[in-house]
Amino acid sequence: MSELNIEIPENFAVDEADELRKKLDYLLDKNEKSFVLDFSKCTFIDSTGLGVLVSAYKKCKNVNGTFKLHSVNDQVMKIFKMTRLDKVFDIE
Template sequence: MKDIIIPENFSVEEASEYRKKLNDLIENGEKNLTLDFSKCTFIDSTGLGVLVSVYKRCNELNGTFVLHSITNPQVLKIFKLTRLDKVFKII
């Protein structure tokens, strides 16, 4: 299982870089991803879009996609408002 640290600002600038990084991991056979949100204080719709697309790919490969250490209340609120807290496994 690969643990990936999400940046402080997971927005447009970082999102495309992370999309490529995560997709490269999947292409190389990694289908079990764990995303560490302990440093993340902001996520926008682009960041959410990356998570959704990577989640779908992991799901298609019968892999796992887990978010953990969402310590920032604003970030957690975004997941709840978009109801993605019901989609993703958050620990």
């Protein structure tokens, strides 16, 4: 099973999150189910971005897929820890 790498933008807020949601929904509809999200450029994530990640994570799990976060910096990791999503997501 090959993993699709998806780059997360520097500012992962409302507009960017909506764009990613549409992209992930499209890919899931095409039977893709293994994703690696590259956070190497991301310095900010808001609640909309978090919501998109949680929704996509659940959809992947429902089809026995994988959903990994990669290269999360300390600033963004604080948000994952505050929301306890660091316990949910596979963060490398």
